[in-house]
Amino acid sequence: MRLKAEKRIPFPLRGIYGGVPTQLFERGKTLSDYGINAVWLRSGDVTAQSITLLKSQGARVFAEFNTLHEAAYLKEHPDAAPVGVDGRVCPPPDGWQGVCPTHPGYRAARMEAFRAVLAGHDIDGIWLDYHHSHASWEQAVPNLPDTCFCARCITHFARENKTKLPDATIPELARLLLNRHKKAWIAWRCGVFTDWVRSFRAVVDETRPRALLGTFHCPWNDLDFDGALREKLAIDLKAQAKYIDVFSPMPYHARFGQATDPAWISEKTAWLGKHLGIRGKAAERQKIWPIVQLSDWGEPVPPAQVKTVLDHGTRPPATGALVFAWSSLHGQWDKVEELGAFYRSVM
C-alpha cells in the first residue's frame, strides 16, 4: 500500500536560480511540468529573448545584481580596494574580492548598472547579491577580516558620527575604531550599506516601480559567529527592511556544515521571520523566499535529500523558495526529477 502524501497548502512561488533551463526544454518539457514558476538570472544573462521565453511559460523573471563584489573595477581604480587593520590593502579572503563601500565612483557605477538592468528589461524584480563587506562567509568556517580603514572611510565616519579622532596612523586608528569606538563604528558601517539599499530602492521606484527589490543575504542570525552579521558583514536586516520587498536568505546547509541537518534551513527562516516580523501571510508587503542548496558544494546533496531540503525551505514564514543552482543541477537529472516532484506536489 502506498502511503498518502501529507497534504500541503499550495506554495505560491517555486523558483530556480542560475540560468534559463534550456536543458529541460530540450527534453520536450515545460516549466510547469516541474512546477517551476520563477527563474532568477544573473544580470548579465538577462536578454529580451530569455524573458520572452520564460514568460511564455508563465514564469516570473528576476535578475540578480552584484553590488559590492565587482572585482574588475579595482583594476583601474585601486583606491577602491578595501583596507585592513594594518593600513594596507586587504587581500581577498579565499579569493572573494569586496570593494570599499564609500568609494563614490564605484557606487555611482553600480547604481548606473543597476538602473540599466531595470530600464532595459521587463523583469519582475531584481535581487541584490554580495551586499556586504569584504568577506568570505559562504562556508562552514567564515573568513571575516575587519575592513575598510581607508582614509576616506575613516574621514566619513569621523564627520558623520561627529567623532574627533587623533592624528594617528591607520593601524592606530583602526585599533581605536575596533575598541573605544566600536559600537559607533559598527553602526556607521551598517548605515553605509543600508544607504546603498535606500538608493537601490529609489532607482527601482523611478525606473520600474512594479518590480520587486529583493536581497540574497547571509542566513546567520544575530548571535551566530558573535554577531558577525552586523559586526563583520555590516548587514542590518531591520534597517534594510525599510527598502526591501523580499528577503532571500541563503541557508546552504551542505556548504555550511549542516549536510545531515536540513532542519537547519527552516530554523534560519523561522528566526528571520521573527526578527523582521514577517509571518508569511498573503497580505504582508514583505516576503521571505529562501534560496536552498541542491547543488553539490562543500558537501554533496544526495537525490534522496532533495525533498527534505525543499520541505524545510518552503515552511512558514517562507512564501516562496528557489534552488541553487540550475547551472550545475541540470547535470544531475535525478535531482531535477525530485525537485519537479516536490514543486508539483505544492502547486
Ligand SMILES: [Zn+2]
Ligand atoms: Zn574604504
